[in-house]
Amino acid sequence: MKKITTLVAGLALGLLSNHATFAQEDLSKMLLPMDSRVKTGVLPNGLKYYIMKNAEPKNRAQLRLAVKAGSVLENDEQQGLAHFMEHMNFNGTKNFPKNELVNFLQKSGVRFGADLNAYTSFDETVYMLPVPTDSIEVFKKGMQILEDWAHNATLDPSEIDKERGVVLEESRTGKGAQARMRDKYFPVILNNSQYAKRLPIGKDDILKNFKYDVLKQFHQDFYRPDLEAVAVVGDIDVDMVEKMIIEKFSGIKNPANEKERTKYNIPLTGGTDVAIVTDPEQPNTIIQILNKQPKRKDVTYQDRREGMVRSLFNQMLSSRIQELTQKADPPFQFGYAGYGGFLGNLDAFTSFVVAKGGNVEKGLKAILEETERAKKFGFNASELARAKTQYMVGQERAYKEKDKTDSEQMAEGLVGAFTEDENLTSPDFSYDFTKKYLEGVKLEEVNALSSTLITADNRAVILMAPEKDKATLPTEAQIREWLNTAGKNVTAYVDQTVDKPLIAKLPTGSKVTATKQIPEVGITELTFANGVKAVLKPTDFKNDEILIGAYSMGGTNLYADKDADNARLASTIASIGGLGEFSSINLRKMMTGKVARVMPYITGTSENFNGSTSPKDLETSLQLVYSYFTQPRFDGEVIKGFLANQRDALANQQKTLTPEKVYNDSLSVILSNYAPRNLPMTVERMEKIDAQRAFDIYKERYADASDFTFVLVGNFKNEEIKPLLEKYLGGLPSTKRKETFKDLGIRTPKGKIEKTLYKGTEPKARVTMVWSGDYEVTPENETQVEALSEVLEIKLIEKLREEESGVYGVGVSGSTTKIPAKRYNFRIAFQCAPENVEKLVSRTLAEIQKVKDAGAEATDIEKFKAETKRQTETQLRDNGFWLGYLQGQYQDGEDVKEVLKEDEMLKKVTVESTKAAAKKYFAENMIKVIMLPEKK
Template sequence: MAELLGKHTAAWRLGNAFHCALLALGLLLSSSNASAADTDQSLREGTLANGLHYVIKRVEADPGITEFRLLVKAGSLDEQPNERGLAHFLEHMAFRNSRHFPDGLVIDYLNNQGMRWGQDSNAFTSQFETLYHFRARTADLDRSLLLLADWAGGIGITQAGVDAERKIVIDEWRMRQQAMHYWDTYLDSLFARRVMSEHNPAGQIGILETAKAEDIQGFYQRNYLAPRMTVIVVGDVDPELVSQQISTQFAAIPAGPAAAPRPALRDLQEQALFANYHEISRMNLPVVSWSWLERWDGVSTEQGRLRDMQRTAALAIVQRRLEAANTELRSYEQIFSGQDTAARPVQRWTLMATPKSRQAENTLQAILTEAERARRFGFTQSEVDEQLRIMTANQQAFARKPQGREEWATILVNEAMLGAMRWTPQQWLAHWEENQPKLTPASLQQALDELMTTPGQLAEVDSKGTANFGYINDNDVRRISKVVKEAKLEPQQLASTKAILLPTLPEPGHIVASTDVANGGIWTLDNGVQVLWQKPVKPAEDIGIALREPGSLLALPERLRVAGMALGHYYWENSPGAMPLNQFRDAMTGHDVQLQYTVWPDSSGFFGRANPADLETALQMLYLNLQPLAQDWAPYAKPIAALGQYNCGSAALGSRLASLAQPIWPWRCLRGEENTLWMGEVQQAQQALFGDPSRLRLVLTGVADPQATRPLVERYLGGLKLQAHRPVLQTIQPMPLNTNADERLLFSRGTEANVNWRIVTPQSVDSSDAYLLEALSGIVRERLLKVLRFENGQSYSVDSSYDLGSGQGAVLMFSYNGPPNQCPKMARETAQALNQLRSEGVTEAEVEASVQLSRKLVDERGNRPLEYARALSFHWLYGKNNHSLPPHPERILNKPALDQAAARWLQTESAFIALYGCNTDVPIDFATLWSAGAS
């Protein structure tokens, strides 16, 4: 099912589910090495004679696939001065060659599992450890354990392999300079003598450029020792059998000493400052925070866990007090609180905010003032009761989710890596409820007082530059702290309110027609809304939600297309019904729901997932989002301002490349239109798209009880009303293709090359083409990885994706980074690889791998309800009839069909390229670029 679980990755506002998960993670990471008290009969663990530890967990709910992990407590802190970067270099070598998987067979094996290297399998190296992870068919258990054993003691390190991979390691080093500088500077504010930044996993460029095979082999033999390793296997396996196999395959790993002690947090006797004003590409918003730091040795006690619970609750109340402050007068937009153990062995408790323009100092003072007020005067019983109600409800919501393969693998890795508790959310809930009576106003005040009097305190400011942010130095931090300590403060308490999404429920409509389809049915309501529902495909399956409207930006009148672009930002910035964020979070307390608006050129809608117990809440959120937008200006200000990212500068890569391909592309780069956008136009765009219920189609997957679901659908979907004065939508026509060869390339200079291809073929849409596009996208990625990475060492990674719609037709997209002086060569090699695929077609092995990958996605659709529902909504919209809804990729993916698709879509006149950061001109003649003989 190609669109099934494949198309368009989106960010999702998690509502209170996010805070619930954050709380559980914070508790998890702050716990000890102890295991759950109850004996788990489905779990087997032990230690071999050489010191290697293993944990095997049988999870029967997800048969057929097993998770494999190898944790090695050897990272960049174990490098000698002449080895900086070799721990990470070794991780790269593991995927190139090993004892039983030589000459690229590691990647071949993983791909033949219906997985994709870099997506379903990969590794990472930190200062502290290296973690290898992948999933594979349970039927291939022997080979998978053999691969883990090879990584533990049989990585093949040849000079030829080192020389080939060296370019990739250096490319990755260059790509990550910004983030490295940010992280190194932060760590240097916590640890003395630059000990952590000196051991940055990316290493030193001079050592990477000259490293030899024997250097990497020396690090490997010295540090990959059995006592430092943990093997984790999670799936529908026999723990006893797997333990026997591990005993055999890992017995030869050499024993040796455990890892050396890790550096400790330096003494901080007063406030410190970490300020960053550098350009960080991933930083979207300015942030200021005040943190309290302490050492943590990874071993906790029952008393320590209780203290952490008390601190969590106390800071959460302070956060809520800050949120309740007058939104017009306060200096910040949003406030967050939490616990972080990312910079081990530091435990960091933080109050964080996004400041308004040039209000960073005032925001820091507001944060510290409210914390100081709580320390002096404490909390009321009603505040504590309300906070415990919120936290308990969120823990209960989290505990409703069953633990599958991936969740258990994460639990076991966190235990081995971080010293976390081996507890499920259900066990954490029991622990929480047992200790909840000990969370009193007095105990919370005492916990906060102890926290705020710790010597280590850190003020942090992060922003892209200082123009709209201001500049803060150490003197400012000391001054703010002094002002707060000397301030005369008055007691304050929160008013206890319980927000609800819908104070008044809508009048329900009625289902007037019902049609059976495979595994479910289709309901038609009297207002025209159609609902496709599907039965669960696995036990305890979450509900998948996808409401799609056919039209989107291409159907809007030209005057409303920019407003339609702003609509996506409106839904991202605002809670349903434009509720204040804190009220929305309160209303979502105890509910496990995700729902987010996503827009494409020719369709848009709301997509998400919910626990079955929270289906009504999810439909209420959907109903609110489909109502006419608010009349006041405030909810529109930031969404309209966000359109500035679509200016015609080089940063608007996607918009410029798409505009290059199709001149009337709706996501075109803007030339000032956003500055004259009126909020009423955003309202009109929303009414045009969602004001006619008869255009809407909703998919619900995982519906175990359709009779209980019917009245909810009738009330919240049947309650939608036709908006009489909505703008008229236009019929979507295929967008013309730009045939001017001189305009099919964008070029700019910089320090890191980024090459983006877009191959566009306007055509009529058939949902079966999505399967073919998904397969070709994956095949192109694998071929380019081989050419650009493994053969020529030019690109660290290759990303590929696809799109399909009635306006743009079929679109294949791929991008990669590389050295700035390699742009012409990378473009030629890419074109030649595409030309070979177009002329010679796919191989039988590629067809088989594509079928296996699609089949895996289909088999696991119950684990990914959001993607499952979104995929079904696509096939329902673009399929010839309802018979296209059952996912059967093997009926479509075959060599003749894929060969024909490659020949039809990979056309010279359909290709457009954007090259950014190249330091050599790329005069491209498209006719010769695609020639196999081009040099």
């Protein structure tokens, strides 16, 4: 439940505030206004509050408690205790002793971890609680929980001791190559500041041994109202909530002798610092350059305008760097450059490269040359025009969705307003601001930013590489030389575009020949003369969103083993080439300002599409679909570069087998019974890829649309979009071939299989247990599988985490498939200390046996039902849920009205039904794969 501030973060421009009239004044003296929909206040004790009515989703509210206290405030004895304190607020408060808080919320339909959560960062701790508002009792309890979090933690010694193991296990999950290297370079890039010494997870020896009073002192010092804020966003009565906040939080007193809340800074030293770090488990070579600068705030109109200019700069530079990866010989596997937030009092212009073939010089010089090109020659007017268009589209979308934005997003914005001491502006304000000031941004102004953002001052360079490459890595002196000399011979960027329509001759299409209504779920089926079917579900969940999905039975299983890899890469090779006369680069430029994304993909049993669009760009999306069928583009140069990067990435993985890769690959091949087609990809196999054959397979798969079913969900009216569908979907090629999927007979092996692997140096164990078998497909069985999975997860978190203190988390997943075969699969996975594996596996099996013998506990079934009902309430108003559900039901040949029978299905989940399900599904077929550290 910790969250460490991301070092390379995007600059946050506020997306939400009230409508304003812009006066001709000094923008630096005009303050950005708080969204007028937000009611704000400060109690006499200093606690701030933010309240906002927002109806999406209905009958829900997002509650937040933000505390301006994080790990940076810890003294030497308290390292890790800001985060530990966060844990303890879930383990006993005045009104919710021990684990009663989590227990109560689960019974109210709030899931622990997924819904109920918190994080600790360097500078703040934030608690997140979503609650239903159609139950005033539950909502009031939610507000009481917020108050308890603010000051009422009991910090019972026995609970503290139990939680030590949980937090140590969370610490264990973060150990590995990245953490070991970070510990070496953090002091360098953070200039030995307090931030370098206070990672939120802390130190294991302190977590094991700290005295109770040390934690209590941190709580007393910093959990106080003048450092706290409450945010409530949702389907609420604002005045009622304000009264509740005043009543519950006004009585909290600040300590008599307040400890100063020190504001730590990261000093700027002026020069260039270089850190070269290696690790045996680091698989690739990464170089990062940070040009650190004082943090830029978003407080005045001038701040916002300057932020807008930086956003345009980032967008244009990012587009150029993306083009570099689409060459025949890309200079790096991945590259990034842009300005954004960093940490503490600093921002940074960050350049980042994953070197190809470990060639640091080539990768570093390529990214430096691109930034130097921007400094020397600037951007072109055509690039700025596209960036402005794209920026405006983003503001327009936020404006259009202002009454359909999820409360969670609003609550996060208000927490940010509190922690950054800024206002959260409204979509109306941002939209009007952009309309007024965007056009006035001149090319000279954007180009001048390069010299401001990309400097040689306050620069930090981090080189991370595999230990085996240590002898061949560049020296610090070489890196400094490249920094100073790269880019001297760069030439100006040439902005190449194609000024043609995507489709030279539009299709005539075909008419709808059959229509079927299913009013119970609000869908209409259309069948066109070419055989294509469209399933339409108009919704009002979002104002500016239509989601598109499609499938056709077939897939890569239809191809022999010799073509398996070609088939697997077919859709990727086709999609990276662009469409028609448009290369992928020119296609992206042509799509500027359009909200339309469509991508083909092929699975083992089907060929598919996935996409999203705004209603105004639906025709463009349909043109993309039509083009992927009729004019896919083979771009040999781009494909050559893509395959080269893939081979390089695989070579790195094969040379440095990380514990994660060894474990995941081993688990995958064991579960597929070592089927050749399911073995991990290798360099040798990648070298045998026949790009032309892969492209031909793609064309074969998409040669016939007659068996495709398209699903459209979102803001449209059937009759209004019907002509477009007839034109483009009705115009797709149709040969009326009869085709279905192929079952290759790949199954998880039967019987009991145990495998122990040894990899890695950290004292960390991974455990996965899998049960599988044949399955009878019925709605009742599907619900029983879901119930059994959830009640087991609830129980194992209770036993392995809360009682044994042996894990940070336990994942239990139950899944079923109908295609290519009717199968079920239960998976239980966790990480722990190597010495605890046997004990925790035994405890897991014992809990499963209890359910097999006596069924799940009634209280756990109650929690499952409450969580499921609450989840369904929000899912039924979510476009993404309906797209996945409808596509799945049609593809599996199941009744689309099943979703309406949930209450009926849930009634069938009982103590006895879980007992029967456990006996059926946790039978003799069990696979157990364990990874332990390498033997010394």
